[in-house]
Each structure stands twice: as structure tokens, then as C-alpha cells.
Amino acid sequence: MGITTNICTVLENSQIASGIYNLTVKTHQSADAKPGQFVNIYCEGKTLRRPISICEIDKNLQTLRFVYQVKGEGTKWLSRVQAGQSLDILGPLGHGFNVSKARKVVFVGGGIGAPPLLETAKQCNFIPDAILGFKSKDFAILIDDFKKYCENVQVSTDDGSLGYHGLVTELLKERLQSDCDLVCACGPKPMLKAVAKIAEERGVECQVSLEERMGCGLGACLVCVCKVKSGEGGFRYAQVCRYGPVINSKEVVW
Amino acid sequence: MGITTNICTVLENSQIASGIYNLTVKTHQSADAKPGQFVNIYCEGKTLRRPISICEIDKNLQTLRFVYQVKGEGTKWLSRVQAGQSLDILGPLGHGFNVSKARKVVFVGGGIGAPPLLETAKQCNFIPDAILGFKSKDFAILIDDFKKYCENVQVSTDDGSLGYHGLVTELLKERLQSDCDLVCACGPKPMLKAVAKIAEERGVECQVSLEERMGCGLGACLVCVCKVKSGEGGFRYAQVCRYGPVINSKEVVW
Amino acid sequence: MADLSVNIAGVRFKNPVVTASGTFGFGREFSQVYDLSKLGGIACKGITLKPRDGNPPPRIAETPSGILNSVGLQNPGVDWFVKHEVPWLKKYDTVIIANVAGNEIADYCEVVERLNESQVDMIELNISCPNVKQGGVAFGTSAKAAGEITKAVRNVCKKPLAVKLSPNVANIGDIAAAVESEGADAVSLINTITGMRIDINTRRPILTNNTGGLSGPAVFPIAVRMVYEVSRRVTIPVIGMGGIATWQDAVEIMLAGACLVQVGTANFTDPYAPLKIIEGIEQYLDQNVISSVTEIVGKVQIYE
Amino acid sequence: MADLSVNIAGVRFKNPVVTASGTFGFGREFSQVYDLSKLGGIACKGITLKPRDGNPPPRIAETPSGILNSVGLQNPGVDWFVKHEVPWLKKYDTVIIANVAGNEIADYCEVVERLNESQVDMIELNISCPNVKQGGVAFGTSAKAAGEITKAVRNVCKKPLAVKLSPNVANIGDIAAAVESEGADAVSLINTITGMRIDINTRRPILTNNTGGLSGPAVFPIAVRMVYEVSRRVTIPVIGMGGIATWQDAVEIMLAGACLVQVGTANFTDPYAPLKIIEGIEQYLDQNVISSVTEIVGKVQIYE
């Protein structure tokens, strides 16, 4: 009975960047949560829950932290929930990053892909590095948080309004000239594909966190599938919610 | 352009009896409102607005007062709206009571039928009387308000927990032995039918406020009809929202 | 500013938003709320040869994101309509669509003949009303019957003729093709889908008619699919409706193939819905630098 | 305490709540959330003769009070099902319903023959899946085709046989009557209604399959009406589903004529929905002093 829904209390829900919110809830689900896992949040009036990655886990305080961007109606509703109100959360769900065997991890986060990497960074055996890319300064998040757990935190923006003017992949290419045995990435699919290619070309393992539209969030309904390699040049559809959301990049059929 | 929707501000929304709420909003729609009219309130997530009678009109303060009972999902949502929040109201709608020609009006209110009678009582040329019936003490509302504008306010409850133990119709029969030239009634249909019969038998005019499930609230969609007499022993369907909600009892085909 | 006008069968609509039959009466009531000349058109309440009482109330029930109605074609008859309603509506600068219903083909034809002499701009043949015992939806659920009635009416009809299809069918494309081949100038869809609600306390249906027609946002994905299917089967214009509540919905169903949209149930949720939809479409076109609304019609790019 | 058990075609369900095919896999995942023995039964994901990949993602879109899905019968094939899933599910004290799909009648028969030797308690013939190119819904939209496939399968089927009907038809009563006369032990309805959504920014369908099947509360009034219609046409038990999300919905569709209910999309909104529905039904019966759930079946008192 590892997975439960819990009507938990919202401790904080406030805007931290343009359209991006920080949500902290008190829930016993923190006990089982692992970095890179996600939860499925019930949004009033919506048939489907919204999947949101776990950004930080505090087992002592029994809290989970999330960082989410308002996209459509569900996240808009979520952004209006106030501290003290309750929220119905299903989780923890899926498989997260596995950093236990790595010596030097480089995290690559694109935009709202940064959150799930933060807890993972905290749980590395050795101090990792991070490369975070954003559209612009207004959307930059979690930089100071990553600095707490990483040696080097490099930031890039598409418009140059903060840090390096360009793509995370350019910073990653440079970074991979020195020591690194695992890249963990989360962000838009084209970025993940590019990151995976760079890492694979250099023989570095790469784990990517995927996104797909979901139904049950548990693995039962088969709506959230992605193509993973299977057999000789073949593929099969695996559930992002259960087989993933984090998958070794070599398995993914892009 | 007499009818508008207005996103108005809620000044008060609080429970005044078991499951019954008092709602006051600030709106320019008060300028055109007449006693016995109603408004159609938008409830979030609901396709249909909820019709609620106007209980009091304050043209100076530009406010409308409503008293409503929580029945299903719409009114439940309404009961959670807080002072300071806004509400989308369509109105004022329909035709109310006409007391301008009456010398002595007796109001008969059953349960949540009492509210529309209050503003009407205020606007009588001569001081009226009122008979208010409730299921029990816990559901009794507006007694003190009616006392402000009425000479005699009699109260009955089904279980005897307050006032007369019995039905309003029994009190009405007694009351109609003395002076009265108009009965205005609002409440459940069986009560209205009984009240109308009593008044008509005594040759007293009777106006009743009807309820029916509504669509547009304007008279266009023809979903809210009631049978009114037409031709020789015939009937036609008239829109409660436009032809009513207040109708002379002699017109109604019960 | 984008051109919002649309031409269908020689009739010019100043914008593609029409209020749907049965939700807007003959316009009188809504004229108290806003100026009807702002609308692309008004599809009037369904009319029959003789006045009709309709079904006993309750005639409406709410459902998740929708409603059921069982009005049953209450209307004052075609003669009253032509004499009292059409001349009044003519004061406004908007297209008048008469919605015609009946029990038998002969009724439909007779109503249409009387409308020929009126000032209505277009006729919408309602062969899809689920709330009357005879006729109504029966004509709309077989391609043969739909073709026959279209043929008969086409013979007598001097106005542009749209046929309004029922969604209660296995293959709406077949029905659309049948009415096209018998001379319809346009098809409108969807009418309501038959549904039922029961009060679990009284154990009685909520509607005294037992069943009613489902409309509102709940049916929108079905409407989009049917408009898409029909617009790939016929070359005549498709008038799309069913659950349109926002300008985004209107754009979506136009991308699926609708030249014109009708807004029904949304009038109950917000009487200004049609005006907000017109404004929204205009802004969408301007923001996307599209010069005419006709350019988005059917432009969904499907996956092969 | 009311008796919640229901018998259909010799199969005893401890309560009338079954999880609907395709929303619950083979139970493994939900077994991490609660004890599957609490359920009346589990209708397993549709299985075919050979394993199937299904359609490319995205396979789901949200709609007002509903969803569209286009999974397209991804499944590991009947042999895997019989070997790995059924024995595992047998650990639980609940009825196992195998949901069978295919391209041709011969496929269906072959799958059923392999299931004959398994421990599944009942077979549900899915002749109504709108998300596959061949077969699927085609069998479900004509009474003739539905009757034929039922007849062929009935001949080889040694288990109690329910046939799952498509709502994408003009007259579901006719189809139900046809499958009854060819030997079905029960009918289940409704499967999903074909719908479509388009992203107005990309102008592409949200589903890579272009269209998908609508389910969830939006379709509930349609399901109630169809269950009502079918239960008046046939004497075999009706298994009702489509948008059931609360115990009130379950009671309502049972009043309309369903002996058993299936809960699908609601599992996504709340994984505990089936358990809450079981509890709610029990309380409703107790409060109304009804000793057995079977007493409410079909007890709607319609208006004449």
C-alpha cells in the first residue's frame, strides 16, 4: 500500500517567478517519496489530476515542496489555493533518478524542468554541478537553491537577460570536457534529446525525466506512453508514469 | 437595456438559520429592482445560473439582499463565497407583486418562500400583516425583519417548536375573517394552492410567486413554464421567469 | 482588423456567430440585454404549422457541464411567426434563420411555403428534435428519410436551405451526404443528444418527458468530431454547434470545418456569450495576422 | 446491513461495483492503492489474440467533465494474460471479467477459446472500441453485425458472456435485442462516444489518433438513457457504465435498469472512487430500509 491519496494541508503557495509558484504541503506521503518522483494533484472540477514533480522532500517536517508553472485551467486553479486550505494529492508516483552509483553528476534543467532535479542534487553522494536554462530572467527559478547543493551552478537564458546567452546544451558540451559520470536532465523534449545525444557521444550515462499527458498516473490505463527500445531495432510503449518518468536516455526512442 | 449581468461585490454572506444564508451585494441593478423580482446567479462550474428572489432593495446604498437555502451544488458553492469576493448576477428579472392598489395585504410565507415578501411588505401603502410558517425553529428566518414593516406577524411551525403548532393555512383561515383585500404568498406549491383556495373562497385577491426550473431566466427558452388558464377551460404554458414569478392565483392551473 | 463576414448560400453574415434555435426565442427577450444587430444571425425557435403547447414542466435538468431539455417545440405557429415575429426582428441588422419542425413531410413543406413569402433570410430544417413523439428526430436518424424530406422541402423552398442533423446516429457523414445530394445548401449540426436523469429520492425522471436532449460543453468534443467528419464528406457549408461557450471553442470547431457557429446553451450561462465569442475570434485573427475568418475554416492539420 | 450481492449469469458479485475495462489494467497497479478484494469485480483491459502496441501518444485529452482517450487496445495478448495476469488476479476474492477485442470474428472466437480454459469468471465482448481501425466499433454499430459476432462467439464460449455495446448508434435497443437473441447472457454499456479536440494554437488534434473516445461525467446522462432504453428491450441483465463518479450516479443508473455498474474514468479522478461508491450504495440502502441492492434495479417510475 505504498501509494495513497492524502488530503493534506497547504503550508505555502506563492509566486516565485513570472507565472511560477512554490507550493509546500504537509503530508505523510513525504515518508516514501524519492527524488524525481511526482504526485498527481486533484484540481477542483477537473476530471484529470495534474502531475507535478517533487522538488524537495523534508521527512522530518513531513513536507513536500513543488514548483509549478501556470499553464491552463488546472494549474490556474491550483495557483489560487491558499495556505491553510487543503489539497488532494496522489503519490508518490513513478521512478526517479538513480544517482547512488555516480561520482560526479551534472544536472541539466530547462525551465520548469529544474524542480525535480533539486531534491536529486541534495541526495547525491558527491557534490554535483548544475546547468539551468530559462527563457529569460523573469522565468528563472531555484538558482539559489541549487547553489546550496552544487559546486558549480551555471545559468543560461534564451535572451541573455541572465547568465550565458544561449542554450544549456552549449554549456553542457563545455562542461563535459571535464569529469562527469552521469547527466540528469529534465526539460522540454527537444532539449532532452539534444542533452542525451551530447552525453551519449561522450560515453556519459544520461537519465532524462519525460512528460506525457496522463490518466491514472499509476501505470494501469496506458495513456501516458513513450516509445522505448525493445528487441532488434524495435520499440514498445512504456508508461511514463510508472516505467518513468525518469528513463535512461539510451532506452528512449526519440 | 433594463436587464444586465453585473460582476458585483459581496458585502455579506453568512448563515442565519440551519443551512440558510443571508447574502448582500453592492450592485447598480438595485436601481431598477422591484419587490418580488428575482436574479439569476452564476455559480462557478455550473451551466445554469440559480434563480434567487430579491429579499430587500436599498437604492441609496445600491445593495440587494437575498436569503437562500443550501439545496444542491450551486447553492453550496454560493454559501462558500466570502465578503469581498465578486458574484456575477443577471437581473432584475420577472414580474413581482403588485400591492399598489391594496389597502390591507396579508403575506403568507412558507419556509424559504418568505424572502421575496419582505421587500414587498416594505412597499405597501398601508401596514400589512404576515403569516410565516417553518418546518421548525431551526429554519425560522426574517421574523424580526417582518415585524419592522408589519402590524401582526404570526409564526407557525410544523413541529410546534416555535409559534403556532400547525400550518400557515390554518392561521390564514382565521386571519381572513377580518379585513384583507390581498393575499401575497410564496412557498411550496401545495401551500400556495391551499392558500389560493382559501383566499378565492373568501373573494380575496391572491398573488402567488411560483418556482420552476429555469434556463435563460429571460423568457426566451420556454423551459420554465407553468400552466395558466386560457380560453374556455383551456390552458397555455407561460414562462415563470417572465410572465411570473408572481401570478394572480386565479390564472394558475394547479 | 480581420474580416469577420461569412457568406453561405448567398446570405451574408456580418460575423460567424449565430444564436442557436430554441435558446434565444425570437430575440425579443435578449434584445433587453444587448443590441441584436451585433449578432451574425439569429436562429429562431423551431416553428410548426399549428401552434404547439410543448411538454409539461420540468423541462430542464442540469448535468455535468451540460443540460437536458424537453421543451418539445412549444411555439406560436408559423402564421404568428410570419406576422408578428419576423417584422419585429427585421428592425435589427442581422440574419434571420427560421427553424422549421413538423410531424410529417407535408407539414414541413407547408411551413416552408408560408415562409417563402416572409422576410426570413434562411431556413433551417430541424429533422433532429428528440423531444417530440412524431417526426422530429425520426427524419434525422436514417439517410433515406433525411434525403426524402430534404428533397420534398427543396422542391417548394425558395430560400437558402440548411438541414439540421441529429447526432443520435452511427454515421452522420452518410446523413449529411444524403441531404447534400437532395439539394440542401448547408447542414447544421449538432442538435441535442438524447439523455435522461433520475431523482434518486423520488425515483422519478427529473424531466416530465422522461428523457431530454443533452447540450452544453459536455457535448462539445462530439460536435467537433461530427463537424470534422461531415465537412470531409460534403462540399456544402457546415454550420457548427454543440457546447460552444468560448471563442476558443468557436475557433476550434471552425478549424474542424464549420463556416459558421451557433451558440445555444451558453446563452443561459452568460447572456453575453455570443458577443464575447465575436470579440475573441476577432482578436485571435488579428493576433495571428489572419485577414478573414474564412481562412481558418477546416484548417485542422490532422495526423495521417 | 443491506445485501449488496448480485448474481449475473450464475456469477456472484459480492457488490455491484466493477472497475471498467481499460481504466484499471489487470489490477496490479491499483493493488498498491487498496485491497482489490473489496471490489465486486474487475473488467480487465481489452485483450486481443496477439499483443498490440496501440496508438502513438498523446492518447488522452481533457474535455468539459470528461476525457477523450485513444489508447487503441495496447495489450500483451491473450496468452500472456492467461499465463501471467489471471493467476495473479486470482489471489483476490473478486470476479474477473476478461474484455475481448479483435479485428475479425475469428480473432474474437480464438481469444474466447483460449479464455475458456482460464480462471476468468466472465467474458465481456468489446464490439465497441472506437480507437482501432479494423473491427472494434464496426461490429457494434449494426444490429446484424452485432448479432453475427455474438452468435459465433456464443458457439465457442464456455463462460458467461456479456456483450459491450457502442453508444455511437441511432437505436441501441435494437443492437441489444440482437445480441440477446443470439445468446448473450448480459449486455454492458456504454463504451465511449467518438469525439475530437483540436489545439487552436498548433491547429493539430490533441490526440495523435485525431479522434478518441469520450468518457466521464459528461456522458452520464446519455448512459442513463441508454441503460433505460436497453433494459426495457431485453430480459438479460444490463451492466451499466459511463460517467459514474459517485454513489448517487450508481444508484441512478441502477434505477434506470443496471444490475451492476462499472466505474472507469472516475478511477483517474479518485482511485478510491469504486470503494466510496460501494460504501455510499450501502448507506443509501440502509437509510431507505432496502434489504437487497437488487430491489432498486429498474425501479425508476417513469411519467406515462
Ligand SMILES: Cc1cc2nc3c(=O)[nH]c(=O)nc-3n(C[C@H](O)[C@H](O)[C@H](O)COP(=O)(O)OP(=O)(O)OC[C@H]3O[C@@H](n4cnc5c(N)ncnc54)[C@H](O)[C@@H]3O)c2cc1C
Ligand atoms: C511526470 C510529470 C511531472 C511534471 N512536473 C511538473 C512540475 O514539477 N512543474 C510544472 O510546472 N509542471 C510539471 N509537469 C507539467 C504539468 O503536469 C502540466 O503543466 C499541467 O498538467 C498542465 O495542466 P493545466 O491544467 O494547467 O493545463 P491544461 O492545458 O488545461 O491541461 C489539459 C490536460 O493536459 C495535460 N497536460 C498539459 N500539459 C502537460 C504536460 N506538459 N505534461 C503532462 N500533461 C500535460 C494536463 O495534465 C491536463 O490533463 C509535469 C508533467 C509530468 C508528466
Ligand SMILES: Cc1cc2nc3c(=O)[nH]c(=O)nc-3n(C[C@H](O)[C@H](O)[C@H](O)COP(=O)(O)OP(=O)(O)OC[C@H]3O[C@@H](n4cnc5c(N)ncnc54)[C@H](O)[C@@H]3O)c2cc1C
Ligand atoms: C423565481 C425563483 C425564485 C427563487 N428564490 C429563492 C430564494 O429567494 N431563496 C432560495 O433559497 N431559493 C429560491 N429559489 C429556489 C432556488 O432557485 C433553488 O433552491 C436553487 O436553484 C437550487 O440550486 P442548487 O444548485 O442548490 O440545487 P440543485 O438541485 O443542484 O440544482 C439543480 C438544478 O435544478 C434547479 N432547481 C433545483 N431546485 C429548484 C427550485 N426549487 N426552483 C427552481 N429551480 C430549482 C437549479 O436551479 C439547477 O438548475 C427560487 C426559485 C425560483 C424559480
Ligand SMILES: Cc1cc2nc3c(=O)[nH]c(=O)nc-3n(C[C@H](O)[C@H](O)[C@H](O)COP(=O)(O)O)c2cc1C
Ligand atoms: C432549451 C432548448 C431548446 C431547443 N430548441 C430547439 C429547436 O426548437 N429547434 C432546433 O433545431 N434546436 C433546438 N435546440 C437545440 C439547439 O439549437 C442546439 O442545436 C443544441 O442545444 C446544441 O448546442 P448548444 O450546446 O450550444 O446548446 C434547443 C436547445 C435547447 C437547450
Ligand SMILES: Cc1cc2nc3c(=O)[nH]c(=O)nc-3n(C[C@H](O)[C@H](O)[C@H](O)COP(=O)(O)O)c2cc1C
Ligand atoms: C483509457 C481508457 C481505456 C479504455 N479501454 C477499454 C477497453 O480496452 N475495452 C473496453 O471495452 N472499454 C474500454 N474503455 C471504455 C470503458 O471501459 C468505459 O466503457 C467507458 O470509459 C465509459 O465509462 P466511464 O465514463 O466510467 O469511463 C476504456 C476507457 C478509457 C477511459
Ligand code: FES
Ligand atoms: S497515466 Fe495511466 S498508465 Fe500512465
Ligand code: FES
Ligand atoms: S427560463 Fe427561459 S423562458 Fe424562463
